[in-house]
Amino acid sequence: MARTDWNPWRKLLALPNExxxxxxxxxxxxxxxxxxxxxxxxxLLRPIxxxxxxxxxxxxxxxxxxxxxxxxxxxxxxGGTLSTVVVDLxxxxxxxxxxxxxxxxxxxxxANWSTLxxxxxxxxxxxxxxxxxxxxxxxxxxxxxxxxxMTGQGYGGRIDAIMALRGDMNTVAGVxxxxxxxxxxxxxxxxxPAWQEGFVGTELRAPTGDMRFAVARGEASPPYEVDGITGxxxxxxxxxxxxxxxxxxxxxxxxxxxxxxxxF
Numbered sequence: 001m002a003r004t005d006w007n008p009w010r011k012l013l014a015l016p017n018e019x020x021x022x023x024x025x026x027x028x029x030x031x032x033x034x035x036x037x038x039x040x041x042x043x044l045l046r047p048i049x050x051x052x053x054x055x056x057x058x059x060x061x062x063x064x065x066x067x068x069x070x071x072x073x074x075x076x077x078x079g080g081t082l083s084t085v086v087v088d089l090x091x092x093x094x095x096x097x098x099x100x101x102x103x104x105x106x107x108x109x110x111a112n113w114s115t116l117x118x119x120x121x122x123x124x125x126x127x128x129x130x131x132x133x134x135x136x137x138x139x140x141x142x143x144x145x146x147x148x149x150m151t152g153q154g155y156g157g158r159i160d161a162i163m164a165l166r167g168d169m170n171t172v173a174g175v176x177x178x179x180x181x182x183x184x185x186x187x188x189x190x191x192x193p194a195w196q197e198g199f200v201g202t203e204l205r206a207p208t209g210d211m212r213f214a215v216a217r218g219e220a221s222p223p224y225e226v227d228g229i230t231g232x233x234x235x236x237x238x239x240x241x242x243x244x245x246x247x248x249x250x251x252x253x254x255x256x257x258x259x260x261x262x263x264f
Contacts, residue, residue: 087255113127113130150162152245154180159235163243182232187229204224213247
């Protein structure tokens with residue numbers, strides 16, 4: 001008695017090439033394989049793309065440090081030089097075994113990224129790197145100026161900026177927007193030096209420690225606000241949320257407290 005072959009794959013292959021069933025099944029299987037391949041490549045390449053972007057940003061940050069309004073004067077007055085430190089954001093301390101040169105490689109590792117809870121992710125990031133490069137200026141062994149790179153979602157897309165804080169870690173010394181996708185003539189005005197200069201001297205927190213910084217919807221009310229841009233309310237809101245996130249607990253908060261206590 002002949003053995004009946006119940007292997008469906010063999011039965012499919014045995015069908016003539018003109019078979020509609022064979023054509024549909026093969027097309028379906030090919031589409032599944034292609035979808036899995038694309039999805040896998042996306043997951044594998046994302047850390048590499050992020051690391052490349054981080055390296056580009058580091059180079060741009062270093063080139064723009066002295067372009068922050070008032071920065072040249074501050075450096076000249078202090079007679080100091082900026083040093084670069086990679087910080088572990090969770091501890092607020094200098095990262096062990098990671099330098100500015102090895103930071104891109106570290107950020108290529110998905111283990112060095114943290115997924116943010118929705119209620120904490122006011123900047124709209126989704127993920128936050130566990131390591132960040134910051135710039136410090138010291139005078140007489142005390143930190144007198146800190147430059148903090150930050151990023152967040154504006155109206156048109158991602159906004160990248162550097163905020164310089166004085167040694168009290170509560171007074172803004174300057175701001176530079178390094179990248180944005182906001183509407184030209186409206187939100188795009190955040191790149192104008194005249195708007196950025198309005199940050200100088202702005203305070204971040206009330207004496208109680210509560211975060212008060214905001215980009216106003218119109219004319220600012222000092223000392224915690226900067227002027228808004230007419231017709232760019234959502235850009236201003238995005239900038240506010242970006243600053244509040246990065247200067248809060250999930251961002252540079254631990255570093256800020258360490259500097260204020262004289263432990264950094």
